[in-house]
Amino acid sequence: MSERSEVSGLSGTGPSGTNGSAEYVRRAEKLDAADELAPLRGLFTLDDAVYLDGNSLGALAAHVPGRVEDVVRRQWGELRIRSWEESGWWTAPERIGDRIAPLVGAAPGRIVVGDSTSVNVFKALVAAVRIARGEDGGTPADGATAHPVRDEIVVDASTFPSDGYIAASVARMTGCTLRPATPADVPQVVGKRTAAVLLNHVDYRTGRLHDLPALTAAVHAAGALVVWDLCHSAGALPVGLDEHGVDLAVGCTYKFLNGGPGSPAFLYVRGDHQDRFDSPLPGWNSHAEPFGMRGDFEPAEGAPRGRVGTPDILSMLALEAALEVWDGVSVDAVRAKSLALTDFFLECVGAYVPPGLVESLTPAAHAERGSQVALRCAPGIDAGAVMKLLVERGVVGDFRQPDVLRFGFTPLYVGFADAERAARVLAGALTA
Template sequence: MAQPKIEALAIHPDRAAAEELDARDPLAFTRARFSVPEGVVYLDGNSLGALPTGVRAAVLDAVSRQWGQDLIGSWNGNGWWTLPERVGDRIGALVGAAPGQVICGDSTSVQLFQALTAAARLRPDRRVLLTDASNFPTDQYLADAVARLLGLEVRRVDPAGLKVGADVAVVALSAVDYRTGELWDVEAITRQAHAAGAVVVWDLCHAAGVLPVDLDGVGADAAVGCTYKYLNGGPGSPAWLYLPHRHQPVADLPLTGWMGRADPFGLAGAYEPAEGVARARIGTPPVLSMVAVEAALDVWDGVDPAAVRAKSLALGDLLITLADGLRTDGVTVVTPREGRRRGSHVSLRHEKAYELCQALIARGVVGDFRAPDLLRLGLAPLYLSYADVWDAMRALAEILATKEHEAPRFRRDQTAVVT
């Protein structure tokens, strides 16, 4: 059968140019540190990172030897007890936090609740909590929950026009918009909030592992992030909390579990917080997931974070250039084009974004969909190549040209929703 003529495939640079970029990529060596299925172009690392090759052996050892043979002795003998601080410090190194300020464990929701409540209690004379009106739903729900608990007023704002009044206790924002990939100026917003006397809580779920965040340098008051996106810790892997040294002695955390007590094995009836960031421990950490996260962080050995950011931007530039060739097919780029305003995913708008996403997945190009009309394509520099991006956009061009996405099997009422 003759192949259809597809004008949209006359896109530049061509694949040879993409291959040349791969040949000169200083991060090309890191792709071998991941298990990406053959024939798959994975553009959903902003939802769930790919499997690092070292994780399987680490988890197997934790199950078969540490748990299976060493049993309860593993808490000390195999370092289970120190996992939250140990993993926390390794994550801290990726987000500009000196040792002793990051703890890992529990879910993103729990860590957000901890951070928001403790931050608000630092300004007991103020009654307003600002959050992004387009923030991820959990961030908004928890802002409302903390407000009910503490008698605060939540105001939903646009970070682009942020104004912080004298009544604002906390500014709680995500560094990167989860829908559009827009990157906010973390340093400038933190400085503005501090000038008004407020404290700032940053959600770095879409930033940690791909952006050069400097939490200590910008003077952030608290931050949280997950480990299953660009940190590749696996589905449901635990989140982390940043609590700087200057706030640790006075931080009034709402969840006071026994592992965060000064002497947890004293088993006293009254709570006395531990010194340092250990006070942010709550209960028993999810050891198997923590072991996976610790092994996953090995992919950063010998990696220059500046090179990661540079490749992220270059991949995004290529994707946007190729997407511009699809304008006549109803595709528009939603993500800011300027590198300083862009995270590490690019969102494309199309009225049939859901169907396009499903058609791409059927071809082995895995992205995701956000209602009502966004096709979201994540760019994980450690395992994604320039040729991958070119191949993905070629597939999209072919689907649009042949109207493949209009097949009944790709309709939203026929297919499971992409999460």
């Protein structure tokens, strides 16, 4: 597969007519027939709609309801308190973290599951600042014994709002200045005053994929730490946390990992940072002796330092069940299909949609594309109304103010016929 999509933009000639549509339908059929991931679709509860909103909420794996019923009826209803040990409730945060680890390129023992993405961003960013300054009792991140004052946090200027809110709060709490910057500008922005950098791997609006290896290296060259938000990349493409020396990372599990609405997020701490991870939210679950009920806090070893309070068992075990669909699935194969799907969708949009009605905000280059396509509607077109009409006609995407249509492609259950149908229905909705 080429590094750059053959689609250079949405400059097609508009509706291709019956013969043109038939050509794309035939191509979709051939691509679906050759798709090694196609059988996975049967593992999910889906209807006749084309579901392209997995970048907001993943589809339900068919076996999860039965598993949740067992958790409620047997583990909670019959075993009750015994389930903390007999059903493995107590170790669930680390156990499920180890299931997520290979999907983001992490070794076992480096991910813990629990709390929301926002809470984990807070924990990770405060800890990053403390490590960078040597406030955890260790040597500063840059190795200096007389280190400069690191009083600046750099945040992705296009970040998801919650990340920005939390970064601003952390800056106030730690006496830092908050400095927004585009990811492309980070290598020029970071310096001796930088303590930590918070970046999104994939832009939630446009689907642009940022260069995690290069940006991580640039932050490290400045003696700072980097925190990556993986909400729109975990389960959609290879991440390589260990390989690229990422310091800390967080991600949600209800998008491409299909964990269910509000399923707990995950926190990654690099192996050599774990003894220095100084959580701003120490809780009894992150204590070295959680049942000792001691008045002084002694942090646990390893990933459990990222725990806080009692785990949310119902949603956590639903997530664990959902992750079983990944057994035997290669993230590289998922990435290859994702790129092929988005290429094909963009090509169909270029063929079906009259020129000038939409433009793609998602990069054509594979190295810069996540697993969604964002289309901006031309002035005068009510994007919200267009998406409402799409949903009514069986194509479910989502809308972002003021004019962006987002289509998330989850390769585990979205096929090429789905992509063709979505483009065809979109053309009809835009010209209705």
